Amino acid sequence: MDARTEAAARAGQGLNLTVQDAAPRGMDPMDAEERRAWLAWALCPWVERRSVYRLVAAFGRAASAWAAAEDDWQRRAGLRPQTVARLAGWRKRAAAIDPMSWLAAQGVHAVWMGDADYPRSLLDLPDPPPVLFVRGRLELLRHTHPVAVVGTRRASGYGVEAATWIGEEIACAGGLVVSGMAVGIDIAAHRAALRVQGPTMAVMACGLDRCYPVVHEKDMMEIADNGVLVSEYPPGVMVDKHRFLERNRLLAALAKAVVIVQAGEKSGALRTADMALELGREVYVVPGPITSIHFRGSHRLLYAGASVLVDPRDLLQDLGLAPRERSSARQLPPARWLDLYDALAEPRTAASLAQWLQMPLGHVFTGLLELELGGWIERVPGGSFRRCR
Incomplete structure (x- = not known):
């Protein structure tokens, strides 16, 4: 049993179905009809993953489940009447849009389970998402x-x-x-x-x-x-x-x-x-x-x-990753400001630093300026400073 079939089997538990019946065909590279059906299910704002898996397990294919009669959704997949009514309303709305064009207009890609880009590590989950929505690389x-x-x-x-x-x-x-x-x-x-x-x-x-x-x-x-x-x-x-x-x-x-x-x-x-x-x-x-x-x-x-x-x-x-080489010149701030730097593990104001370190306020401001220009500390909202790293 491969990881994708096993994931589908876990998702179909409680349906009294065999592994082969429970495995959505969308787990493997799919044809265009099956991809459209999986995307239509994924875009539905009211359906949970477990309901989708129940439907696909009951009908064998996402496309078959999408095309099935409403009575069969309830009878074969055991969905509640309220869920069936909502799904039926969504199916009518979805017929009027082109999902891929709608996603593309928003700069969003769809990645289906079984695609080369779909992270195989997600198949370790008992309920991996059948479709991921992605922006970027x-x-x-x-x-x-x-x-x-x-x-x-x-x-x-x-x-x-x-x-x-x-x-x-x-x-x-x-x-x-x-x-x-x-x-x-x-x-x-x-x-x-x-x-x-x-x-x-x-x-x-x-x-x-x-x-x-x-x-x-x-x-x-x-x-x-x-x-x-x-x-x-x-x-x-x-x-x-x-x-x-x-x-x-x-x-x-x-x-x-x-x-x-x-x-x-x-x-x-x-x-x-x-x-x-x-x-x-x-x-x-x-x-x-x-x-x-x-x-x-x-x-x-x-x-x-x-x-x-x-x-x-x-x-x-x-x-198994090689760390970057550290620059010894940048690893620590100047020795004269080490006490000031160490005190900034938590954000502090100049006045609180002066009191904490028993240091003249003007001396603190000099140190803060040098540490900030050197990239060792940064300003945070509220007039405080903290270490960058």
Whole structure:
């Protein structure tokens, strides 16, 4: 049994069907009729993946299911009357549009399961999306070293610094930085890869005609131009709470390894880590202060046996990637400002630094200016400074 047939069989569990009956023919390279049918199902805003798999399993082909009578949808696939009514309404609407032209007008590509560009790692999921929607560089879907870098939206300065360092090292070594474009750790990893002109993939929890969060619209456009945006949801689909969990399973499946940079007790990154472990992916965790509640989830993972990550080069070595050469001249700031630099692991204002270090305010401003011009620190909203890396 190959991976695609096995995935279809898992999706069809509970239907009292054989593996051969349950396997959608869309798992293999398909004819034009079958591709149109799979896309029509994927574009439906009301149908869940499990309902599509039930239909295709019951009728043998996506095209046969699409053409079937409404009564047969309910009788043979066991769909609820409300679902049947919604699907029937969608079928009438879909007949009036050309899906491929509609997607192309929005700069979105469709990639079908069975296509050369479809990531085979997604077939490890019990419910792989039959169609992916993509903007950007399609070839990145076939990247051999994707690494998910994820964490909390409530990232500390230390967490952002760590995500930036890890993202840069992965991208410079030829890896693909994968994340969810969320506030905090995710966007720091994406920006780090883009800054060094490395590849990055953003997996979205909405249609690719929307940006969530909206404050990352500029980042989204840059990723679309230089990396790749991926979603299992068609254009028009808005963010919903359950879609973040569904998105996280794609993050876990797409990656060869998952790095949890910072996670609190209820962080969604923990679910990504759990899914990754279920799929046999290696999970790495950046340790944080034991006094911080914002790292309790991270430390739970370490206690459970996840690999500790204290240097991205260790991760690169495990993946078989060659790290970039470090410049000793750029590794540390001038010795006279090391205390000031070390104090900026968390964002601080000049006044708080002067008080913390018992240093004259004018001396602090001199050090901040030199460190900023040297690229070791950066300004953040609110008049604070923090280390770049």
